[in-house]
Amino acid sequence: MRRQQAVAAWILALPFVALFLLFTAGPVLASLGMSFTDMRSTDVRGPLGVEFVGLQNYADLIGDPLFRKVTVNTLLYLLLGVPLTMAVALAVAVALNRITRLRGFFRVGYYLPVVTSIVAVSVVWKFLLRDRGGLLNVMLDWVGINGPGYLDSTTWALPSLVAMSVWRNFGTLMVVFLAGLQTVPREIIEAAEADGASAWGRFRYITLPMLRPTLLFGAVITSIGYLQFFEEAFVMTKGGPLDSTKSVTFFAYEQFGYGNYAYASAAAYLLFLAIVVLTFVQFRWLRDKD
Incomplete structure (x- = not known):
């Protein structure tokens, strides 16, 4: 009977497994193998002429000044965006957890940018941050401040993208953190309050430690998203000015467009390695110590 059930299960799962191998696992493994070759777009018609080059593509990437620059951009985007997103989301979640009326209304409102x-x-x-006619600079002009060209400045372009990303993404973590806050036993909070603990003390020593798994989940998913940022820079700045907003993902996209398939694959797998390492560090740091 168990064998029959296993056979029936595999038969039912076979279409998914076949599609997964054909369209997901297959291309992933092919791109990994491609990263160790010198394959270019001109080799598509004659793949037998592709040569194995080992780790040469990875060595070339490490020595590529542009790749180093986009790596720094990506790290800055990560280091600025993730803490800000988590801080804003946690602050909003704490505020919403204290109210009962209109909580659903605010929760939907804050989450709308995520699904947009x-x-x-x-x-x-992009229109809000324009040098001339942008809403932000118009408002600053009302109080006599001459705002900069945010997306045209090597100083302000990346922070502007971070600000937009924080505004768009904190809604997801807000919902997650709000759910985590509602699992904190009210009895413990009330007992600490009766013992004279301040609001900040209750939050720091009771709420935050009990939110550790939720914070870990939020940090991991947010970091993965920020390491792969692409659309924001592609639409708003095209990677400029002077490559100041170009990310590793943007770099891989451009190399693929130039026909450097192997080089682009190597860049993508270095990014994948960075995601794995960062996730491992976050699990080690934020996991439950008990």
Whole structure:
């Protein structure tokens, strides 16, 4: 009977397994193998002429000044965006957890940017941040401040993308953190309050430690998203000015467009390695110590 059930299960799962191997696992493994070759777009018609080059593509990437620059851009985007997104989301979640009326209304409102097309959001923010006629600079002009060209400045372009991304993405973590806050036993909070603990003390020593798994989940998913940022820079700045907003993903996209398939694959797998390492560090740091 168990054998029959196993056979029936595999028969039912076979279409998914076949599609997964054909369209997901197959291309992933092929791109990994491609990263160790010198394959270019001109080799598509004659793949037998592709040569194995080992780790040469990875060595070339490490020595590529542009790749180093986009790596720094990606790290800055990560280091600025993730803490800000988590801080804003946690603050909003704490505020919403204290109210009962209109909580659903605010929760939906804060979450709307998440389900809005990233391209549409980027286009709107591009107009908001324009040097001339942008809403932000118009408002600053009302108080006598001459605002800069945010997306045209090597100093302000990346922070502007971070600000837009924080605004768009904190809604997801807000919902997650709000759910985590509602699992904190009210009895413990009330007992600490009766013992004279301040609001900050209750939050720091009771709420935050009990939110550790939720914070870990939020940090991991947010970091993975920020390491792969692409659409924001592609729509708002085209990677400029002077490559100041170009990311590793943007770099891989451009190399693929140039026909450097192997080079682009190597860049993508270095990014994948960075995601794995960062996730491992976050699990080691934020996991439950008990």
